[in-house]
Amino acid sequence: MAKAPARKASTEPAVPNRERPNEPERYSASKEELLEFYKQMLLIRRFEEKAGQLYGLGFIGGFCHLYIGQEAVAVGLQSALDGDKDSVITGYRDHGHMLAYGIDPKVIMAELTGRGAGISRGKGGSMHMFSTEKKFYGGHGIVGAQVSLGTGLAFAHKYNEDGGVAMAYFGDGASNQGQVYESFNMAELWKLPIIYVIENNQYAMGTSVNRSSSEDQLYKRGESFRIPGIQVDGMDVLACRGAAEEALAWVRAGKGPIILEMKTYRYRGHSMSDPAKYRSREEVQSVRDKSDPIEAVKRELDTLGVKEDELKALEQEIRKVVNESADFAEQTPEPDPAELYTDVLVETY
Numbered sequence: 001m002a003k004a005p006a007r008k009a010s011t012e013p014a015v016p017n018r019e020r021p022n023e024p025e026r027y028s029a030s031k032e033e034l035l036e037f038y039k040q041m042l043l044i045r046r047f048e049e050k051a052g053q054l055y056g057l058g059f060i061g062g063f064c065h066l067y068i069g070q071e072a073v074a075v076g077l078q079s080a081l082d083g084d085k086d087s088v089i090t091g092y093r094d095h096g097h098m099l100a101y102g103i104d105p106k107v108i109m110a111e112l113t114g115r116g117a118g119i120s121r122g123k124g125g126s127m128h129m130f131s132t133e134k135k136f137y138g139g140h141g142i143v144g145a146q147v148s149l150g151t152g153l154a155f156a157h158k159y160n161e162d163g164g165v166a167m168a169y170f171g172d173g174a175s176n177q178g179q180v181y182e183s184f185n186m187a188e189l190w191k192l193p194i195i196y197v198i199e200n201n202q203y204a205m206g207t208s209v210n211r212s213s214s215e216d217q218l219y220k221r222g223e224s225f226r227i228p229g230i231q232v233d234g235m236d237v238l239a240c241r242g243a244a245e246e247a248l249a250w251v252r253a254g255k256g257p258i259i260l261e262m263k264t265y266r267y268r269g270h271s272m273s274d275p276a277k278y279r280s281r282e283e284v285q286s287v288r289d290k291s292d293p294i295e296a297v298k299r300e301l302d303t304l305g306v307k308e309d310e311l312k313a314l315e316q317e318i319r320k321v322v323n324e325s326a327d328f329a330e331q332t333p334e335p336d337p338a339e340l341y342t343d344v345l346v347e348t349y
């Protein structure tokens, strides 16, 4: 068989994308804003602790992945989004992102316990929660799927010219998946308005990022697609918010996608059924002691003159909200059996 002729190398120079986003500055928050960040992070932490307890008591079945330790990421980033236009999508570790988007803790907890009043009518559970009203598109159990779906959301924003930006969160483990790079390619080629957020919590189930990734500086993962990346301290809510500001400025200016690598840490196991043999208790404790995102904000609030009593009152208020959500989730009924026949796709497409 005749050999195919060798392809001639292109004489066209590659179009350089030399412009870089600015180095993000730590966001300078007012006392009120900082208190709000504190409140939201504490809500996520207490909510997740309660979810862990309810799981232990058998009220929550199936998988349940807690966000404890990573609170600053969702709160810092999403506080910069425009809830009327922008969309958010994430994986299965999704409760914190929903709370940070102002979704009622009661309907999230009720979803966890599989109740009819849950945000997905009790049929989705921990990993599959949606709020199209809030432009929160889940909640996905397939690692990496949210990256391609999020790229689709960004395409829709551009196609509909609605001015929105998609924020697609995924993990360090997911960042080694093939569809991520197909998505990167299309997003840059079409200059889609998307912020890819890699939540690098150092582990993918029991595998550390250094064991699985030949390039562990994940913010560089867009380089071959000319997508710029920024590495961010994901344990510092103001650094997260500052990075979000820069990323949004880049994307809203029509410059295409950007990657944020958030260096963070999960305190709990991968899911509720993780024996955690792959790391030591000391490692976890040391991060808690040195870099806890909530304690860090507490210290900043202290220097701004916020009194201990005020923080205690806030803590009580949050505990009340979380307890009410748990009571609601235990007492509200399970879905009606007729619900088995709704939300089922029967047509052929």
Ligand SMILES: Cc1ncc(C[n+]2csc(CCOP(=O)(O)OP(=O)(O)O)c2C)c(N)n1
Pocket: 093, 141, 142, 143, 144, 170, 171, 172, 173, 174, 175, 201, 203, 204, 205, 270
């Ligand atoms: C396509 C696919 N492969 C494997 C799994 C099993 N799995 C579930 S979570 C996970 C690890 C993902 O880790 P990472 O992306 O770092 O996210 P994290 O859990 O740390 O938030 C794996 C391999 C899956 N759900 N989907």
Ligand SMILES: [Mg+2]
Pocket: 171, 172, 173, 199, 200, 201, 202, 203, 204, 205
């Ligand atoms: Mg991870």
